[in-house]
Amino acid sequence: MANRVAVIGIGQTHHKSKRDDVSIAGLLREAAQRALDDSGCTWADIDAVVVGKAPDMFEGIMMPEHFLAAALGAVGKPMMRVHTAGSVGGSTALVAAHLVAGGIHQRVLTVAFEKQSDSDAMWALSVPQPFSAPLLAGAGGYFAPIIRAYMRRSGAPSDVGMRVAVKDRLQALKNPYAHLHMPDISMKMVEESVLLWDPLHYLESCPSSDGAAAMVLGSEDAAKIAEASTGRRPAWVHGMAMRSEPTMFAGRNQVNPQAGRDCAADVYAQAGITNPRAELDCAEVYVPFSWYEPMWLENLGFAAEGEGWKLTESGATALDGGDIPWNCSGGVLSSNPIGASGMLRFLEAALQVRGLAGDHQVEDARKALGHAYGGGAQFFAMWVVGADRPE
Amino acid sequence: MSKIPQTRQGHRPVAIVGFSQSASVRADRESNEVEMLLPIIHDVFQKAHLTKDQIGFICSGSTDYLIGGPFSFVTALDAIGVWPPKTESHVEMDAAWALYEAFVRLQEGDLDTALVYGFGKSSLGNLSEIYNLQLDPYTMAPLHPDLVSLAALQARAVIDQGFGTEEDFARIAARSRKSALDNPFSQVRRDDSIESLLNEPYLVSPLRRHCLPPISDGASAIILAAGDKALELAEHPAWITGIDHRIETHAFGARNLAVSTSTAKAASVAGVADGHVDFAELHTPFAPQEIIVKRALGLGDEVSINPSGGPLAANPLMAGGLIRLGEAAQAILDGNATRTVAHATGGPLLQQNLVAVLEGA
Known part of the structure; x- marks a missing residue:
């Protein structure tokens, strides 16, 4: 036990x-x-x-x-x-x-x-390795085609990624620890930044x-x-899970990886969650490139497949007025010390349910998800933390 | 049916029920890491009478710097084929610590089995240059003290403090290589006279070539099972009745290099002294280190050390510590021993050490 x-x-x-x-x-x-x-x-x-x-x-x-x-x-x-x-x-x-x-x-x-x-x-990710074809692409170059596939499958309008880029930077203004503080951030500014890896603009990428x-x-x-x-209450761990799947094989769903879905199902089952959007108060999710918000909304069960972008577009994931705020801290899009980025998601979720998130606190947050992914989106780690001690 | 022995630290009983290793070779030019791992993963599943679908947790140990790129563990995972997705983790440490992580994971009672593996292809680079990058990047690495010269400092401390002599180092090397004659997986397998070894020139005084481990490519895998599951899978499970690991400071000047306080602490927590020891498998790649670790473990001369030949006869990096656990377990699995000790090390000059006591029923 x-x-x-x-x-x-x-x-x-x-x-x-x-x-x-x-x-x-x-x-x-x-x-x-x-x-x-x-x-x-x-x-x-x-x-x-x-x-x-x-x-x-x-x-x-x-x-x-x-x-x-x-x-x-x-x-x-x-x-x-x-x-x-x-x-x-x-x-x-x-x-x-x-x-x-x-x-x-x-x-x-x-x-x-x-x-x-x-x-x-970028260099470290691109060095040729024995027995492997070099990608020479860094992370953004690796994920851009997968994002393209998501856009085609879901029919999402092309500005959804830019909305995430703006939303997370606005939320970062409320987090004194965040790397990027861009008070002037706007859709226009994101759109006019350099197109790094189609469809990702410079400002749709993590720093x-x-x-x-x-x-x-x-x-x-x-x-x-x-x-x-x-005098400060702890956050209690209600569920924790890791999942991995192979990097490449024919038929692998890279847009909506099975390992992510399985990991979420495991952690929700432990925490007694059946409807994450309704039962969680907020989530800190690893979104290093803007489009991963709608993609992970689907992968993590906050929206049906192909519908994640509608949540983003409707403002449901915004700290200001959304019913399920994502990345109130500004997320990976606003701070990316890579090895720490996953732990920041986990600890920001804990800060929320402890009521210690300061200006980016979600009012009366009781349960939150912390999420991290890695590699070519084949490694996942998640926890659900709560204000109440679990049964 | 055999009973489950008492664990020293109140742990849920967990046993090694299968062990496999590749033959260590100077340079495996035929296989990449996945190809090196595939046969031993297959073998260890067969030995433990399990399939990958029945494994609850997977953990591996490796280091990126051997291949000179990021994520060497990522492709290695293809040796398992984790589909459907599995609960899996990785330490950038010798796989003995992957075993520790798996041992901990099995404590909660929701999972009963784990696969642990480690691999290292040392032949791909220059180890002395690579391992220099493990040192303090501000004060030590820029001075480029190579691995062998550092080991020579430690050897000198052993001699100066009266714990051993150059002849002792040669005796350890000769015994290791001779023991390896009985181990088909080992690499340097021969019967050398101590005189001939002492006639070798110094590489870095007081170390001669025989004081150093060979450069090896190799891999190993272990399957752990908890409680009744272990009894189901093996006739004589090798129960981990005590296990602990400790680290010391990186500052060589702040340590007595001839003494391993971390090994002594881990040995005391794991309960090495609580019973007789049939033999000990020590992860001591430089001959003088065997003297240091043996003293720290409190083992007398009656205890046989490294009957497998040990790391002076085969030293696949990142898998070598796990092999010590495997060798210590195999004798129990075969019904040839009842209580053995395994040791693994990490970091320069024995900075970090793990000690486990394995027992049969």
Whole structure:
């Protein structure tokens, strides 16, 4: 029987193009210290540390967790390093959560990061590999044809992606940690930005960010102690799941991957959710390119297949007036420290149900979804968190 | 039917019920990672009497830097064929830690089986250059201390503190290579005299060539099963009755390189000293490291070390730690041992260590 898991501390950095003022260790320490302070814990209270980041070539350091052990207070403790492509921030949180759910530890610090300015992700994603045909496309070039397929299948009008780009940037204005703060953002501005990978304009793509995200996950006892000492309630994990499918095979539905649907079904079943749009108060979903909002609305069961774009178009996913706000923090489109981007989704969902999301708080949010995907959209990690302790 | 032994840390009992490995070779020019993994994945499923559809959780260990590109684990997953989609995870660590993640995942009771695998094709690059990138990028990597020179510093500390001699290093290497004669999966398999080894010139003093592991391409896979499921799948499951891992600081100057505090801590949590040890499989790729780890585990000279030949005879990176767990388990699965110890390491100069105690009923 799994033990209950609570999010008792949350921290993140201010995400920027270049954090020249700190080393990688300093960047992680900043997020981790904020999470510890939020949980009312000290470094000594932490039983184990779980670190996640996207490919090591993004900084040019092989297994950087080894040189980060001391900065993250892990000396003498267990430390793990997760890498599951872009979903890694979410997977890392789940590996840490299972250490609590499995009864191994009371309090686990989990940290995810990317310091993109130390290298070039576009290059790192494009180096030729032995035995494989080079794509030389980066992530945007990989996903653009899949988005094209979605547009053709769904008959969505061509401006839906731009609406997402504007909505998420407007929401980012309410999040002081967001990388992009663009008060003048408009449909016209997005449309006039460079067309990078048809149909994606420059402003429909995520930025390259330096940043880190951290959480302290705790047992029920740890949650009680944290709440008593800080006066802030925890977020409770109601469901968590990972799914993977093969990258390529004939007939694979790349627009609406089965692994994403299965992962969502699993996490909803654990959380007792049958109608995500009605029963969740908000969602933080990995949308690095604008069109992935309507695509994931369908994949995650918020809309029927082919109908996701209608939710976006109607404003249903906006913090301002929508019934199911998506990415109130500004999402990946506004901050993208790649390895941390998934964990930011997970921790923003937790912030919402703790009532600590500040200006981008959804009023009385009780249940929220955190979501991350990676690779060629074949890796998924999700959790549902709630304000109430699960049964 | 055999009973399930008591676990030391109150864990749900989980056992290794199947182990497979590829033959380690200097350079496998015939196969890519998927092709290297396919036969052993097939083999381990057969050994555990399972199909992939019956596997609850999959976890692998590998590192991107061996192929010099991102996502080496992504294509490797094609060796399984995760369709319909599966619950799957990956650590950028030796696959011994993938086993740990799977062991933890099986604690909750909703899943009963897991597949763990690791792979490394070291032949694709220059390991000394690659592993330099693992060091502190601000203070250490720019100095380019290569892997062997760092290991020589550690060897010197072992000698200076009186824990071992160059002759001991040669004895360890000779014993490893000789043991490997009985292991068809091993790579450096021969009977060398200690004198001949000591006659080799220094590579980096006090290390001679025999103190170093071979460069190996290889892979390994293990199937874990919990509780009654393990009893169903294996006649003599190798129960993980204790398991723990710890890390130390990256700053070499802040550690006594001749002592492994992290191994000692993990050994104490895992309960190595709680009973007799039939043999221990140690992930010590440099000969002097065997002395350090053996001391940290508190093993006496009566305990046989690395009867498989160990990493001085075959050293597939990222799979080597998992192979230690597999070898320690196989003797129990075969009914030839009742209590064994497995050790895995990660990071430069034994920075991070995992210790597991395996028991038959």
